[in-house]
Amino acid sequence: MTFNIGRRGFAGGIAAGAASLALPGLARAQSATQMAIATGTTGGVYYPLGGALANYLSRGIPGMSATVEVTGGSVANLQLLGANRVGMVISQVDAAVDAVRGNDRFRGRPVPARAIAVLYTNRMQVVTVASTGITKMSDLKGKRISTGAPGSATEVMALRLIEAAGLHRDNDFRARERLSPAESTNAIKDGKLDAYFFVSGYPTSAITDLGASPGVQLVLIDHHEFIPAIVEKYGPVYFPEEIPAGAYPGQTTANKQMSVANIVGVREDMPGDMVGKILDVMWGNRQDWAQVHSAARDFKLEGQKTAAAGIPWHPAAETFWKGKGATLA
Structure with a gap:
């Protein structure tokens, strides 16, 4: 089998080859367990966190x-x-709710x-x-934007924000x-795009790259005022937060955004004993995981x-977290 790390991920020195998606999600063969973890694009946070997790599981669970x-x-x-x-998947909650309910x-x-x-x-x-010249959501009208990769929760969340801001996903943009x-x-560097939406932890490499580009002044658009309308329509899965100033190169003010x-x-x-083993490994490696990406610092018992x-x-x-002292309420 030929492995292509540029297109597939990594795990303990083992890359997932082009055929890996043909394997069942959790397959047992010759007393070994093979498991694929679905993450995201290489420019986001899911991918490095998922790669580290695959490494921990490969080392920490026999077979x-x-x-x-x-x-x-x-x-x-x-x-x-x-x-x-x-x-196994890493997912935003809004997409997971839609999936379980069979919506959208x-x-x-x-x-x-x-x-x-x-x-x-x-x-x-x-x-x-x-x-x-874009400083607010309404300035996006008539501009060239990207709402995220197909199959991403970024796209779902971006379209909900666009709707709440009074813009039409198909009619109000040049592209x-x-x-x-x-x-x-x-595309922004090449002058082919004016703005884009991306949902991730921070900092994320793609935005850091843009902010660090010579001659570029990064701008993050505030949009917290649209959260109540989105929550009213789609449920209380979204909430306001801020990305502090300085999180990215050239970011001079805090970004008031939706999380x-x-x-x-x-x-x-999935068998309960396997879930327990996975969580043992995840929890036991949480400090190392936070070194892979700072977003993992928020993987806490109180969360x-x-x-x-x-x-x-x-x-x-449920059993595992209650055993660690979480109330889950």
């Missing part, structure tokens, strides 16, 4: 060979989980997903540069692309809340 998949993001991840083509992109195909851990907060980041964050950054939690999810039929998880817990996860 486990975990690999990581590059995907469009949460929606694609949950679709893969529903098809039993991956064993999952209409008619609900996914039997269950939460096993609440990770960190994902921040909606509306990214542009000073030369575009609406569906690019990854890295592609979006390059959503991230979870690790599995199928409801394990039923409301934050958004979807039902896997029973074994």
